[in-house]
Amino acid sequence: AQKITQTQPGMFVQEKEAVTLDCTYDTSDPSYGLFWYKQPSSGEMIFLIYQGSYDQQNATEGRYSLNFQKARKSANLVISASQLGDSAMYFCAMREVNTNAGKSTFGDGTTLTVKP
Amino acid sequence: DVKVTQSSRYLVKRTGEKVFLECVQDMDHENMFWYRQDPGLGLRLIYFSYDVKMKEKGDIPEGYSVSREKKERFSLILESASTNQTSMYLCASSTDTYNEQFFGPGTRLTVL
Numbered sequence: 001a002q003k004i005t006q007t008q009p010g011m012f013v014q015e016k017e018a019v020t021l022d023c024t025y026d027t028s029d030p031s032y033g034l035f036w037y038k039q040p041s042s043g044e045m046i047f048l049i050y051q052g053s054y055d056q057q058n059a060t061e062g063r064y065s066l067n068f069q070k071a072r073k074s075a076n077l078v079i080s081a082s083q084l085g086d087s088a089m090y091f092c093a094m095r096e097v098n099t100n101a102g103k104s105t106f107g108d109g110t111t112l113t114v115k116p
Numbered sequence: 117d118v119k120v121t122q123s124s125r126y127l128v129k130r131t132g133e134k135v136f137l138e139c140v141q142d143m144d145h146e147n148m149f150w151y152r153q154d155p156g157l158g159l160r161l162i163y164f165s166y167d168v169k170m171k172e173k174g175d176i177p178e179g180y181s182v183s184r185e186k187k188e189r190f191s192l193i194l195e196s197a198s199t200n201q202t203s204m205y206l207c208a209s210s211t212d213t214y215n216e217q218f219f220g221p222g223t224r225l226t227v228l
Contacts, residue, residue, distance in 0.1 A: 035216055045206065045219035091158065103174060104149075104217065106159040 003027065004092050006107035013082045014115050020067070021077040021110045023092030031097035034075040036066065039109070040088040048090075051075060082114045119143070120220035122207050128226045135194040137223050139207030145218075146211060148190035150174075150182065153204040153222075165190055197227045 005024045013019040025034065036048040051059045051066045059066040067076040079086055092107040123138035141148065149164040151174075161174030163182040171182050179201060183191045190209075194201055204224050208217040 037219075043204065043222040043224075045208070045217075047216040047218070050216055093159075103161055103164065103172075106151075108156060108158040 003105040004094055004107035006092055006110050008110045009108075010111045010113070012113050012115060013079075015084060016081055018078060018080045019082055019112065021079070021090050021092075021112065023075045023077065023107060025073050025075060025092075025094050027073075027094065027096055027099070029096040029099045033095045033097075034066070034068070035093040035095070035104070036064070036075075036077045037091045037093065038086075038088045039091065045091070049077065079112075084114050084116060087112060087114045120207060120209055120218050122205075122220040122223050124223050125221060126224050126226075128228065129194075129197050130228055131198060133194075133197050133227075135197045135225065135227075137192040137194075137205055137207075137225070139190045139192070139209075139220055140188055141190075141209040141218070142188065143209060143211075143218065144187065145209035146187075147209060147217075148184065149208040149210075149217065150180075150190065150192045151206045151208065152176070153206055159206065162192065197225075199227050201225065202227045 003026050032053045034051045038046045049059050049061045049064045051068045058068050063080045065078045089109045089111050091109045093104050095104045120141045129135050147166050150162040151159040153159050160176050162180050165171045165184040181193045204222050206222045207220040210217045
């Protein structure tokens with residue numbers, strides 16, 4: 001079974017609007033971390049935001065927030081006030097502490113295009 | 117400023133050649149990783165290392181080997197390159213299991 005599922009291969013958003021990128025995950029490990037990365041056309045992966053499985057509050061980093069719904073195994077990325085520079089591919093990833101030897105599993109990615 | 121560097125951005129090799137991809141990090145990180153990225157398949161872990169001279173197989177280790185003789189350097193080796201190893205290769209490092217990974221710029225390898 002897919003451990004990380006990103007159901008949106010491509011998304012469009014108007015500049016200055018908010019956008020939500022979906023991510024669901026599958027694990028039986030009670031200890032895990034969820035990450036979002038951005039990959040612009042230049043190719044370099046950039047870390048955006050992290051959520052631990054025991055964190056009580058949703059993570060936020062500037063215009064990025066993570067909508068963490070543990071019971072639904074969902075970790076959606078919300079980008080507020082989209083900018084043209086947000087156009088990129090976005091990856092959701094999970095690291096399980098006690099299983100899978102701490103390796104990260106990545107989703108297939110969502111390509112976000114911000115329209116002026 | 118944290119940095120992960122990879123020896124080449126673009127590389128073209130011939131089938132059967134031995135290929136070395138080098139990765140260096142300057143953050144004193146324990147963990148280092150090699151991924152390959154292919155369209156529609158996301159990132160797939162080839163090998164990772166959590167300490168000098170230690171290595172663990174990832175999800176797709178076949179056809180690859182690695183070397184970590186120094187903490188800052190993690191090398192990926194294609195013993196006999198094949199056309200199905202044409203891909204983007206990404207190196208990453210992190211401090212420990214919970215922390216984010218820092219990625220290098222990637223090496224786009226073409227095997228002819």
